[in-house]
Amino acid sequence: MTMDGYKGFLGLLVLALLFGFLSVIFTLIWVLHYREGLGWDGTALQFNWHLVLMVTGFVFIQGLAIIVYRLPWTWKCSKLLMKSIHAGLNAVAAILSIISLVAVFENRRARNLPNLYSLHSWVGLIAVILYVLQLVLGFCIFLLPWAPLSLRKIAMPIHVYSGLFLFGTVIATVLMGVTEKLLFLENNLYRSFPPEGIFANTLGLLILLFGALIFWIVTRPQWKRPTEPDSSILQSKGGAAEGMEVTIAVSLGSNMDKSDSELNNEVAARKRNFGLDEAGQRSTM
Amino acid sequence: MTMDGYKGFLGLLVLALLFGFLSVIFTLIWVLHYREGLGWDGTALQFNWHLVLMVTGFVFIQGLAIIVYRLPWTWKCSKLLMKSIHAGLNAVAAILSIISLVAVFENRRARNLPNLYSLHSWVGLIAVILYVLQLVLGFCIFLLPWAPLSLRKIAMPIHVYSGLFLFGTVIATVLMGVTEKLLFLENNLYRSFPPEGIFANTLGLLILLFGALIFWIVTRPQWKRPTEPDSSILQSKGGAAEGMEVTIAVSLGSNMDKSDSELNNEVAARKRNFGLDEAGQRSTM
Structure with a gap:
């Protein structure tokens, strides 16, 4: 902002x-x-x-x-x-x-x-x-x-x-x-x-x-x-770029809600996080 | 759709x-x-x-x-x-x-x-x-x-x-x-x-x-x-790709309204069109 x-x-x-x-x-x-x-x-x-x-x-x-x-x-x-x-x-x-x-x-x-x-x-x-x-x-x-x-x-x-x-x-x-x-x-x-x-x-x-x-x-x-549920996790796994890709895909498709892109990020964060620390992952929801 | x-x-x-x-x-x-x-x-x-x-x-x-x-x-x-x-x-x-x-x-x-x-x-x-x-x-x-x-x-x-x-x-x-x-x-x-x-x-x-x-x-x-005001004009000048770039930029900035991306396309179409045919351009508004 x-x-x-x-x-x-x-x-x-x-x-x-x-x-x-x-x-x-x-x-x-x-x-x-x-x-x-x-x-x-x-x-x-x-x-x-x-x-x-x-x-x-x-x-x-x-x-x-x-x-x-x-x-x-x-x-x-x-x-x-x-x-x-x-x-x-x-x-x-x-x-x-x-x-x-x-x-x-x-x-x-x-x-x-x-x-x-x-x-x-x-x-x-x-x-x-x-x-x-x-x-x-x-x-x-x-x-x-x-x-x-x-x-x-x-x-x-x-x-x-x-x-x-x-x-x-x-x-x-x-x-x-x-x-x-x-x-x-x-x-x-x-x-x-x-x-x-x-x-x-x-x-x-x-x-x-x-x-x-x-x-x-x-x-x-x-x-x-902002859409990132926990930017520190995304950055630590190079996820910032991945998050951007998701946003671009949503934008080009242009038949999904903006809140979907946030959820996509949440899905991505959860997937990445799952390998790292399951308890920590839940706190980002 | x-x-x-x-x-x-x-x-x-x-x-x-x-x-x-x-x-x-x-x-x-x-x-x-x-x-x-x-x-x-x-x-x-x-x-x-x-x-x-x-x-x-x-x-x-x-x-x-x-x-x-x-x-x-x-x-x-x-x-x-x-x-x-x-x-x-x-x-x-x-x-x-x-x-x-x-x-x-x-x-x-x-x-x-x-x-x-x-x-x-x-x-x-x-x-x-x-x-x-x-x-x-x-x-x-x-x-x-x-x-x-x-x-x-x-x-x-x-x-x-x-x-x-x-x-x-x-x-x-x-x-x-x-x-x-x-x-x-x-x-x-x-x-x-x-x-x-x-x-x-x-x-x-x-x-x-x-x-x-x-x-x-x-x-x-x-x-x-759909956001293109007149897709035939965009295609004839290779504008479809340009329109997509505008959408991506808006999406990454993510602090603009969706309707803005439509207007950006309208601006792009008008600019392109101005060189082609001013009267025709007005009919796409």
Whole structure:
């Protein structure tokens, strides 16, 4: 990454963190100032945890999990460590979103209200289920050291696509949730531009901007973590040239994903490494 | 593209067209069967055009415009023709979305209702404005033959990103719109699982699946239109080898977008072509 590229990355990262942080703060102000506050007693105070936990976990922490490989100062860390952080953040997001669902289901039961009638609830529940599935499959395929590399190669583009599509769907679901909450205001208050309406609309825009920045950061090829899983191993066996050949072959074929070339390098590194030190090889995954 | 890749592409394309088509049909059934029907008289009949035009133009036709370069049987057509079709479909989508906005504004004025208080309206209006801006900028930068290639090179990744982000935002806005419409049903009817609620929720899922398929199709590198703008010109001047060198250089640098390599080829083709036939060169853009 060039110095200019690094500055550009840092600027957008700070902006993304700012919008994400502001989204969480705005949600807290919404429930603490405009609404009833927080509690775990079946009342509206418990419902309000739904908002706080979804924006904190399912939007902000999920967004961080998506871009964690892009942080240049982590490129010296092992791939295994970064994968664990990626999986860990996603696990935290999944747990918070499940607690958030419990909050709303218990609130509905206490108030004897029906569940799962709205498009928000349909899409949101499907998103949580698919997110947990993505987490479990991601762990089995990319973190378990005995997962076949051929499987990783097939699964990688699907994993990346599903992750980004789910993140987008979660944001869409949150925007539907904000819409629902504001339309439930008494006497059609929403249409008379109340401060709460303007404030929560602004929260919606902040979440959308956070999503826009995460999508930009994660789709810039020049900000991708370099492909060599462990350059010292490659160099010690003259593997740098071999790695370049792989990249050229992929480029000329031009019908493979960029992530494939990374996996090809991983395959090459694993093969070379196997002869050297099996335990050491695993730490590069 | 291999035969297997072609079959996979066709299968997903047919599925995308099916979901897109069903979304339009479901919207028509919603307004004609469950609602008051269609008309242009300031009443709810005019408002209903908002739904039909947004789903038809801003979702379905925009989705088609996004994947038009990916259709393998168009790869023999000139880039200029495909750019014109891409721009034309987006222009139709923009016009339909603007008529759709007129329908809702006139309906609000006739009923003396306030405008632009909801998150749906904020995000939706911003999306229409940015979409028109994207269309105008896209025309000036990528279609006007005298636009500098250096500008095209800088603008291409931004154009692609903005287009996809706007498409996702439009889908999120439509889901908010469906939510609003159903929450406006009398006496909280939505929560008692009325047929209209289930039906419109299903419409929401269909639109989301259409979006999911468009995003998958457009982000598969193996289904990208081949990079040579006009292979006959390249071959006649021994340019195929030169084109390959450019691709290798880009790949080794690995801090440039894939679309850059396409533009590099376009630059090379234009340079070569300039000596041959200036008018002919323009037809390859």
